Amino acid sequence: MARESRTARRARLEEIIKRLGAAYPDAKVGLDHTTPFELLIATILSAQCTDERVNIVTKTLFTKYRVPEDYFRVPVEEVEADIRSTGFYRNKAKNIRACCEQLIKRFDGNVPQTLDELVTLPGVGRKTANCVLSNCFNIPGVTVDTHVTRIANLLGLVDTQDAVKIEHALMEIMDEHLWNTFNHVIITHGRRTCIARRPQCNSCVINDLCPSAQNI
Numbered sequence: 301m302a303r304e305s306r307t308a309r310r311a312r313l314e315e316i317i318k319r320l321g322a323a324y325p326d327a328k329v330g331l332d333h334t335t336p337f338e339l340l341i342a343t344i345l346s347a348q349c350t351d352e353r354v355n356i357v358t359k360t361l362f363t364k365y366r367v368p369e370d371y372f373r374v375p376v377e378e379v380e381a382d383i384r385s386t387g388f389y390r391n392k393a394k395n396i397r398a399c400c401e402q403l404i405k406r407f408d409g410n411v412p413q414t415l416d417e418l419v420t421l422p423g424v425g426r427k428t429a430n431c432v433l434s435n436c437f438n439i440p441g442v443t444v445d446t447h448v449t450r451i452a453n454l455l456g457l458v459d460t461q462d463a464v465k466i467e468h469a470l471m472e473i474m475d476e477h478l479w480n481t482f483n484h485v486i487i488t489h490g491r492r493t494c495i496a497r498r499p500q501c502n503s504c505v506i507n508d509l510c511p512s513a514q515n516i
């Protein structure tokens with residue numbers, strides 16, 4: 301197969317985003333939240349856990365812990381018990397408290413609005429930082445999770461499992477105004493159609509734009 305030009309790849313990706321946007325008009329971040337702080341905590345809890353489980357836990361968690369200081373008003377064991385069903389609860393409780401401590405000490409209890417500052421917080425990597433920036437502050441960013449990693453490779457947009465390389469490669473191919481939409485539609489596509497190990501290629505609306513469609 302002839303190597304795809306940069307222009308052709310850009311046009312193909314734009315068409316992919318357009319079609320997926322039409323197929324999933326309800327695509328949005330799967331973690332329930334009403335503030336940047338809540339989304340930050342929810343993303344820390346979502347490591348190795350489904351969004352559905354996190355949403356069940358945060359429904360009551362966020363009524364008890366509204367601001368960073370609240371996570372220090374009870375013993376750490378109580379925080380652990382409150383988030384236990386999300387798994388890895390000891391580590392997550394430790395990260396949440398360490399993150400809250402930094403928010404209080406360095407950011408007056410607020411969630412910072414830059415990638416560089418966000419990634420200095422314990423438990424917060426580029427994926428979480430971009431997720432918070434794009435969903436809460438409307439600052440464009442490409443969030444690379446397992447769905448994006450898998451589907452970007454299947455679509456032949458990248459050829460690597462390295463999240464940072466994928467993030468930069470996708471940012472280069474796409475115009476900035478598409479980044480946030482891309483996150484939502486690809487993650488939704490990964491959950492509903494291009495499911496890991498059993499992609500539904502026959503009913504996929506981007507079948508003709510996907511080099512992996514015939515091989516699965």
Ligand code: SF4
Nearest residue numbers: 494499501504510513
């Ligand atoms: S055609 Fe198949 S492999 Fe390609 S994006 Fe669609 S579901 Fe995934």
